[in-house]
Amino acid sequence: MIQLDQVSFAxxxxxxxxxxxSFHIRKGEFVALLGANGAGKTTxxxxxxxLIRPTSGRVLIGGADTAGSSVxxxxxxxxxxxxxxDRQICKNTVREEILFGLNAVRAEEGPxxxxxxxxxxxxxxxxxxxxxPFSLSRGQRQRVALASILAAEPEVLILDEPTxxxxxxxxxxxxxxxxxxxxxxxxxxIMVCHDMEVVLDYVDRALVMAGGRLLAxxxxxxxxxxxxxxxxxxxxxxxxxxxxxxxxxxxxxxxETMADAILAAKGGKxx
Amino acid sequence: xxxxxxxxxxxxxxxRLNPVTKLILTIMIxxxxxxxxxxxxxxxxxxxxxxxxxxxxxxRKTLGILRGLMKIAVFLFVLQVLLSRQGTPVFWIITDRGLxxxxxxxxxxxxxxxxxxxxxxxxxxxxxSNALVQVLHVPYKYAxxxxxxxxxxxxxxxxxxxxxxxxxxxxxxxxxxxxxKKLGMMLPLCAPLLISSxxxxxxxxxxxxxxxxxxxxSASAFRRYPFHLEDALVLGFCVLLIAASILL
Ligand SMILES: Nc1ncnc2c1ncn2[C@@H]1O[C@H](COP(=O)(O)OP(=O)(O)OP(=O)(O)O)[C@@H](O)[C@H]1O
Ligand SMILES: [Mg+2]
Numbered sequence: 001m002i003q004l005d006q007v008s009f010a011x012x013x014x015x016x017x018x019x020x021x022s023f024h025i026r027k028g029e030f031v032a033l034l035g036a037n038g039a040g041k042t043t044x045x046x047x048x049x050x051l052i053r054p055t056s057g058r059v060l061i062g063g064a065d066t067a068g069s070s071v072x073x074x075x076x077x078x079x080x081x082x083x084x085x086d087r088q089i090c091k092n093t094v095r096e097e098i099l100f101g102l103n104a105v106r107a108e109e110g111p112x113x114x115x116x117x118x119x120x121x122x123x124x125x126x127x128x129x130x131x132x133p134f135s136l137s138r139g140q141r142q143r144v145a146l147a148s149i150l151a152a153e154p155e156v157l158i159l160d161e162p163t164x165x166x167x168x169x170x171x172x173x174x175x176x177x178x179x180x181x182x183x184x185x186x187x188x189x190i191m192v193c194h195d196m197e198v199v200l201d202y203v204d205r206a207l208v209m210a211g212g213r214l215l216a217x218x219x220x221x222x223x224x225x226x227x228x229x230x231x232x233x234x235x236x237x238x239x240x241x242x243x244x245x246x247x248x249x250x251x252x253x254x255x256e257t258m259a260d261a262i263l264a265a266k267g268g269k270x271x
Numbered sequence: 272x273x274x275x276x277x278x279x280x281x282x283x284x285x286x287r288l289n290p291v292t293k294l295i296l297t298i299m300i301x302x303x304x305x306x307x308x309x310x311x312x313x314x315x316x317x318x319x320x321x322x323x324x325x326x327x328x329x330x331r332k333t334l335g336i337l338r339g340l341m342k343i344a345v346f347l348f349v350l351q352v353l354l355s356r357q358g359t360p361v362f363w364i365i366t367d368r369g370l371x372x373x374x375x376x377x378x379x380x381x382x383x384x385x386x387x388x389x390x391x392x393x394x395x396x397x398x399x400s401n402a403l404v405q406v407l408h409v410p411y412k413y414a415x416x417x418x419x420x421x422x423x424x425x426x427x428x429x430x431x432x433x434x435x436x437x438x439x440x441x442x443x444x445x446x447x448x449x450x451x452k453k454l455g456m457m458l459p460l461c462a463p464l465l466i467s468s469x470x471x472x473x474x475x476x477x478x479x480x481x482x483x484x485x486x487x488x489s490a491s492a493f494r495r496y497p498f499h500l501e502d503a504l505v506l507g508f509c510v511l512l513i514a515a516s517i518l519l
Contacts, residue, residue, distance in 0.1 A: 049440060051436055051439070051440060070444070070446045070447060071439045071440060071446055072439050072440075072442050072443060072444040072445065072446055072447060073444075075439075075440060075441055075442030076442060078440075080437075080440040080441075082437050082440070084433075086463055086466070086467050087433050087434045087436070087437035087463070088437045088438070088441065089463060090434075090438070090459055090460055090462055090463045091462075092462075101441050101442070104441055104442035104443050104444075105441070105442035134466050148441070149441070152442075
């Protein structure tokens with residue numbers, strides 16, 4: 001679905017920000033992009049959507065080079081949630097905001113259908129529709145931005161730190177919603193995320209970046225268990241993984257019962 | 272676009288001048304441009320502007336500013352020529368007086384705008400406000416307002432382009448539209464821009480207050496801004512400029 005071939009990118013007046021990036025994401029995958037601040041994650045997702053063009057290499061979405069079409073044409077297939085929701089929100093009520101986005105990408109469906117879609121999404125996110133986005137809290141604005149993107153039902157969803165500023169419950173709600181789209185409609189999801197617990201709970205595959213390069217690519221659990229890799233990418237693996245790793249060490253017998261308790265509480269996931 | 276207002280570090284004569292001198296030079300060039308009505312004198316002033324840019328070692332930037340101004344200038348020139356009805360016709364509805372006034376107006380605009388932009392290229396905004404407070408005893412509140420306004424220009428432009436990027440990603444066809452159509456599409460985006468600006472202003476005010484903003488006076492600044500011989504020479508040049516603009 002998404003393929004990067006030896007993509008490099010440099011911002012003007014700066015060294016390369018992204019170097020020789022190659023990976024392939026299949027339809028319906030749920031992928032996380034991990035790395036320290038400044039590792040080049042935002043730059044990579046902007047490259048994927050074609051908001052910036054690679055200095056060398058190419059990006060393919062659904063088999064077609066992104067250089068061949070414009071970002072706004074691609075918008076009906078690719079939804080992009082930005083790190084800062086205020087860049088996206090520009091209408092006075094949540095309902096208008098969602099309709100505005102829908103009108104740009106699904107105008108051919110006609111006003112009645114779009115209104116119905118809007119109502120569905122509003123109900124789903126627990127908005128009445130008359131809220132003023134700019135007097136909502138940051139976390140709520142994040143949800144408004146996400147709602148307006150999900151309303152268009154894209155095939156590919158790119159999320160740049162969707163859970164920052166959300167409380168635990170809100171975070172679970174949003175992630176559940178995204179995972180449902182991923183499972184039921186085979187939406188391909190690429191998510192930049194700093195919350196490793198969320199990554200562990202929801203994501204199948206992780207790409208680890210550092211200094212603009214791809215360090216690793218593999219199943220989330222396997223990635224988190226690679227202590228040397230986590231060190232190099234300056235990532236702190238989730239406590240549960242950390243704990244289970246320590247348990248594997250010889251002589252670690254006393255915490256076993258506590259670990260078992262935690263595992264049970266977390267729904268008995270294999271450590 | 273946003274680099275236009277940014278400081279370029281350097282050691283040139285222009286960099287070393289007292290910020291107040293630079294401000295006076297700017298104001299005097301502007302004043303001279305408005306006093307004179309001679310196209311040739313205005314051309315001379317334009318040469319002075321360009322020379323300033325060259326001496327300051329920001330030639331590329333100077334040309335960039337000139338190019339930017341040219342777009343507005345051409346538009347204004349055409350408008351002015353078409354609207355002017357005085358004098359004898361040269362061609363169609365275009366008159367000799369019309370051409371002359373248009374040239375004067377446009378040159379004036381360019382001559383006035385260039386040093387304003389150049390001063391910002393060779394002066395740190397903080398130096399400018401500190402010198403205003405110390406030398407001219409402008410209340411710090413006003414100097415701060417001025418410098419904050421200047422500092423926000425590039426941020427403002429950056430934010431606008433970020434917002435446009437976000438809207439493009441939602442399917443608003445900014446990447447297809449051009450000219451007036453694009454401008455029309457940008458108007459609704461002024462709301463988020465305004466709101467984020469107001470929010471930022473609020474935060475800046477709070478941050479300034481927390482750090483003892485209202486306690487600051489002209490004695491608070493750490494750096495001093497003495498006048499040197501160079502400053503006297505430049506000020507002398509200013510006097511000459513004004514005298515010439517009145518006499519010529
Ligand atoms: N618009 C820009 N112009 C110039 N340089 C930029 C720009 N955006 C990012 N950079 C640089 O590119 C590098 C990578 O930035 P990027 O935003 O991709 O990092 P990130 O992995 O998303 O970090 P974070 O976790 O903080 O969001 C940084 O060193 C940054 O300084
Ligand atoms: Mg980022």
